Amino acid sequence: MGEAQVSLKHLFRVFTKPEHKDSKLAQIEQHLSDNILDFLSQHVVTKKTSLEEIEQDFSDAIVPESPEFVSTHAEALLEKLVAHSVNTYSPTFIGHMTSALPYFHLPLAKLLVGLNQNLVKIETSKAFTPLERQVLGMMHNLIYGEDDAFYHQYLHSARHALGAFCSGGTIANITALWVARNKTLGPTKGFSGVAKEGLAAAYRFYNISNLGVMCSKRGHYSLSKAVDALGIGRQQLLTIPCPDQTLDPQTALTEGKRYQEEGNKLLAIVGIGGTTETGHVDPLDELADVAKELGCWFHVDAAWGGATLFSNQYRDRLKGIHKADSVTIDAHKQMYVPMGAGMALFKNPEDANTVRHHAQYILREGSKDLGATTLEGSRNGMAMMVYASLHIFGRRGYELLIDQSIEKAKAFAQMIEKHPDFELITAPTLSLLTYRVCPASVQKKLQTANVKTRRSMNQKIDRLVVNVQKLQREAGKSFVSRTRLESPDYPDRSVTVFRVVLANPLTTQNDLTAILAEQHQIATGTKTWQDLEEGKYSLSH
Amino acid sequence: MGEAQVSLKHLFRVFTKPEHKDSKLAQIEQHLSDNILDFLSQHVVTKKTSLEEIEQDFSDAIVPESPEFVSTHAEALLEKLVAHSVNTYSPTFIGHMTSALPYFHLPLAKLLVGLNQNLVKIETSKAFTPLERQVLGMMHNLIYGEDDAFYHQYLHSARHALGAFCSGGTIANITALWVARNKTLGPTKGFSGVAKEGLAAAYRFYNISNLGVMCSKRGHYSLSKAVDALGIGRQQLLTIPCPDQTLDPQTALTEGKRYQEEGNKLLAIVGIGGTTETGHVDPLDELADVAKELGCWFHVDAAWGGATLFSNQYRDRLKGIHKADSVTIDAHKQMYVPMGAGMALFKNPEDANTVRHHAQYILREGSKDLGATTLEGSRNGMAMMVYASLHIFGRRGYELLIDQSIEKAKAFAQMIEKHPDFELITAPTLSLLTYRVCPASVQKKLQTANVKTRRSMNQKIDRLVVNVQKLQREAGKSFVSRTRLESPDYPDRSVTVFRVVLANPLTTQNDLTAILAEQHQIATGTKTWQDLEEGKYSLSH
Structure with a gap:
């Protein structure tokens, strides 16, 4: 079925002739172009399709022997892959950070692949190298706002870098901490630096027991990957409890001092x-001031919130970000x-030199090779894609998008607070919020319950939230994610909550009303709801 | 000029309405689809446009304040970016590893962006997770060829991974050495492992002065990045001279033993x-046997050559690759x-667990989250894209492509050898070769010249090669890269050579004849050529 000819002639056609306009792949493309939501x-x-069922379609570990016609394969992609993908454009899928994208990215994606430049070095990217440097410069400017002379000097300097473009926030965080590590344990009289001599030698030379990285318990899992990969060790990721969801500066200072007094060196906050x-x-x-007092690097992981800087109204929520040594x-x-556009920005254009590499046939000294x-x-x-977006939206376009996301989140928070059977757990600072479902009567009892009863009640509510989230996802109309959190109201033990991200501009207030109504309907239909109302908090029920 | 409205209504259009069929962006797209070579x-x-001129177009470090119409911007992209890109489809651009791509990747690129899945976790990728696991399984099978039961057990196991998909070979090499490091310095009685305790503690516990990674001098620059980032230190990248371009196993063994006897631990070859x-x-x-004898990890960086395994005729060139602990x-x-598809494969499906990370809201324990x-x-x-290519080409399709590349390289090598004014420096093992241009009379004199004269002559020839490469590039018809190499004929000092990669299926023998003729014409027109013929080897001429 669908076996194509094994001949160079056929293969050359694949490289030189597009599919016919009536072919399956051309149809898919046309549908995507005309109306992606409909597609x-x-x-x-x-x-609902179980993962096991989907895995059946991807269970053969043998490279197919013979070629397949493009259209036959396109049919298979639709049935096996597209059918079981996440509809990120859907306005009611508000559980993740991916959302609908503007239309122009579809043709641009094609242009990107058609050009297929390699940005590791100038020779294989040409104009893409200055373009990427400009994008980094614009983002640097958005954060640090240096003057024209600064950007004139550094934007295209072969000996400097305002940042590093990469596949995503994890690599950006690792890059930032790599730079911080190499600078902190850099070359000096009698030591040629950690980059050359390695970490063990650096600890010996600098006479430190350990390097540490401090963040709140809400720090992204990429920080844990970073301290592992960079050789610092995951035990030296000092995660500070944060019942209020943010890192308390006083605690950071105290803990940092304590850590350094023990013979360690705090690498970064x-x-x-x-x-x-x-x-x-x-x-x-x-926190920037605390880092300064402790003499350590200050990195800001603004993978999610960085774009808030486009908004005149809300950019203050990131007040002090310009004091950071690096920002993701x-x-x-x-x-x-589209997925795959992370950036680490460096306040000081010299800092990236701490990780600079050269090679003979590539990345030659003095070249502007980004690699x-x-x-x-x-x-x-x-x-x-970032360059095009910055131009097509402009600062004011992004501002509108950011503002409406945050305002939508505020409106949704109000909806939740008004509803007797929902409880807002964290109000939105940006466009995220968390909440849970729970009978009004139980919410009332929780306020006066003793610690032990409260714990049982919360465990039972956790179960309700898990069930509702799962059943709603399986119903397929909407998707809200869940996580576990400590909160000021429940500091003794974390609770399970719904988590929503209101990033999709296509999501309306009506969508939100419907999502809440669906959750309520699912919840009240469960045995757990009934148990809670009847005061049966034991999980064995 | 081209300023669009700053309104939510306009922004929503950008998200929900494609560009009109007559718009500039739609025209670009149509042209790409109809005939990318022509586009x-x-x-x-x-x-020739100087980099400085191109940089002028990308010199503003301020985020544009107001939105721009998509079509206005598309016009700018054509003029500023596309105009100054590298034409990777051109059959006469044979200096780099990027080449023409099959047509189906253009519509697939659009589908990829339209779906915009995030593969870090199942919830945001669904069928893409089993698909990626299958692709890794197929590549694992291609290398290691385990039996059906093996793949049945491990392909979709939540507690195992046959490999890691990533943005490119550099991350793949780093990942492989990260796994090697964490396994070698893993948890044992009294030590909870380098991942948790860090590298300095691991060296103390295992009583080693340094970890080392050994490769030939031709090792990719990513290995140097890897030992830096992983905390091992660049001085511990033991690069062994290789006048014959390959790592001699006996030297590897001797050097490895010497290194270990000095109190170090060889991490990997x-x-x-x-x-x-x-x-x-x-x-x-x-080398696999040497690694075994030294008790270290064996990694194979087959970023370029791995695909040779598809060819029954040539797969033997990678003989022994199945003994590797990891392969890129x-x-x-x-x-x-298209750019952005690297893979690290692991022989042992348990090994990836040495870098396994969990988090509360994501990558939950027991989940199949790839992140x-x-x-x-x-x-x-x-x-x-890899999945589609494996199906549309099939093993036999890839075999044809690989075979014709290698055969084209052999034919080109013959052309060079036949031409009196060219000298083949390295013959093709795969589809790469290096050579240089030099008057026949000078080649003859080189054979009998004493070391000092030979050095002068080679320096002068180096200059000729650099000039020819530069002038040919600037002429814009074709592109051949250059590098510096030691070779058996010139072991005392490296020489500058042209480097070609015959990967583009569209490149014909006629193209190669023309490239050589152009180089010859450029070379004979230079003052350096004249000097060489006249026996003036001094660089001051």
Whole structure:
């Protein structure tokens, strides 16, 4: 079935002739171009399919022997892959950070692949190199706002870098901490630096027991990957409890001092510019001062919240971000760029030199090859998508998008607070919020219950939330995610909550009303709801 | 000019309405779809433009304040960006590893962005997760060829990973060495492992002075990034001279023993499956035995050459690759997938657990979330491009492509050898070769010259090669890269050579004849050529 000819002639056709306009792949393309919402709602199935069933379609570990016609394969992609994908355009899928994208990215994606530049070095990217540098410069400017002379000097300097473009926030965070590590344990009289001599030698030379990285408990899992990969060790990721969802500067100072007095060196404090779980922003301004007092690097992980800087009304939520030594921003989050566009920005254009690499046939000394100061090597030209978005939206366009997201989140929070059977757990700082469902009567009892009863009640409510989230997802109409959180009201033990991210501009207030109504309907139909109302808190019920 | 309305209504249009069929962006798209070669030759300018001139177009570091119409911006992209890109489809651009791509990737790129899945976790990727696991399984099978029961057990196991998909070979190499490091310095009685306790503690516990990674001098620059980032230190990258372009197993053994006797621990030997500079393959089979004898990890960097395994005729060139603990392959090289598709494969499905990470709201324990064992976090669904290519080409299709590349390289090598004024420096093992231009009379004199004269002569020839490469590039018709190499004929000092990669299926023998003729014409027109013929070897001439 669908076996194509094994001949060079056929293969050359694949390289030189597009598919016929009536072919399956051309049809898919046309449908995507004409109406992507319609394409997705027609092809993504909403009925529950178990992962095991989907895995059946991807269970053969043998490279197919013979070629397949493109159209035969396109049919298979629709049935096996598209059918069981997540509809990220859907206005009622508000559980994740991916959302509908502007239309122009579809043709641009084609242009990107058609050009297929490799940004590791000038020779294989040409104009893409200055373009990427400009994008980094614009983002640097958005954060640090240096003057014209500064950007004139550094934007295209072969010996400097304002940042590193990369596949995502995880690599950006690792890059930032790599730079911090190499600078902190850098070359000096008698030591040629950690980059050359390695970490063990650096600890010996600098006479330190351990390097540490401090963040709140809401710090992204990429920080844990970073301290592992960089050789620092995950035990040295000092995660500070944060019942209020943010890192308290006084605690940071105290803990940092204590840590350093024990013979360790605090490498960095990481402030979060929009936590993945609740969207809270750490007090960046104060944390920058703490980092200064402790003599350590200050990194801000604003992968999610960085785009808030486009909004004149809300940019103050990131107050102090310009004091950071490095900042992570993901353009594939609130800048509505397709997946794969992370950035680490450096306040000091010299800092990236601490990780600079050269090679004979590539990244030659004095060249402007981007690969000399990035963790990745060969990379595609995703920066073009960011460049295009910055121009097509402009600051004011992004401002509107950011403002309406935050306002939608506020409106949704109000809806939840008004509803007797829902409880808002964390109010939105940015466009994220968390809440849970629970009979009004139980909410009331919780306020006066003793610690032990409260714990039982909360465990039972946790179960309700897990069930509702699962059943709602399986019903296929909407998707809300869940997580576990400590909160000021429940500091003794974390509780399970619904988590929503109101990033999709297509989501309306009506959608939100419907999602809440669906959750209520699902919840009240469960045995757990009944138990809660009847005061049966034991999980054995 | 081209300023669009700043209103939510306008922004919503950007998200919900495609550009009109007559718009500039739609025209670009149509042209790409109809005839990409024509699109590129029409829009990519061939006349020399200095980097400084291009930078002028990307010199503003301020985020544009107001939105721009998509079509206005599309016009700008054509003029500023596309015009000054590298035409990777051109059959006469044979200096790099990027090449023409099959047509189906253009519509698939659009589908990829339209779906915009995030492969960090199942919830945001669904069918893409099993698909990516299947792709890794197929590539694992291609290398290791385990039996059905093996793949049945591990392909979709939540507690195992056959590999890690990533943005490119650099991250793949880093991932492989990260896994090697964490396994070698893993948890044991009295020590909870390097991942948790860090590198300095691990060196103390295991009583080693240094960890080392060994490769030949042709080892990719990513290995240097890897040992830096992983805290091992660049001085511990033991690069062994290789006048024959490959790592000699006996030298590897001797050097490895010497290193370990000095109180160090050899972490890994890296064998190269197709060097970036000459396409040579290390003696993998023997190096695997050396690694075994030294008790260290064996990694094979087959970013370039891995696809040779599809060819029954040539797969023996990678003999012994199945003995590797880990292997890097880039699908965006000889698998003709767009930039951004690297893979690290692990022989032992348990090994990836040495870098496994969990988090509360994501990568939950027992989940099949891919992000738990990759260096990257959020990632796009590039695996779909590899999946589609594996099906549309099939093993036999790839075999034809690989075979014709190698045969074309052999034919080109013969052309060079026949031409009196060219000298083949390295013959093709895979589809790469290096050579230089030099008057026949000078070649003859070189054979009998004393060391000092030979050095002067070679320096002068170096200058000729550099000039010719530069002038040919600037002429814009073709592109050949250059590098510096030691070779058996010139072991005392490296020489500058042209480097060609014959990966583009569209490149014909006529193209190669023309490239050589152009180089000859350029060379004979230079003052350096004249000097060489007249015996003036001094560089001051």
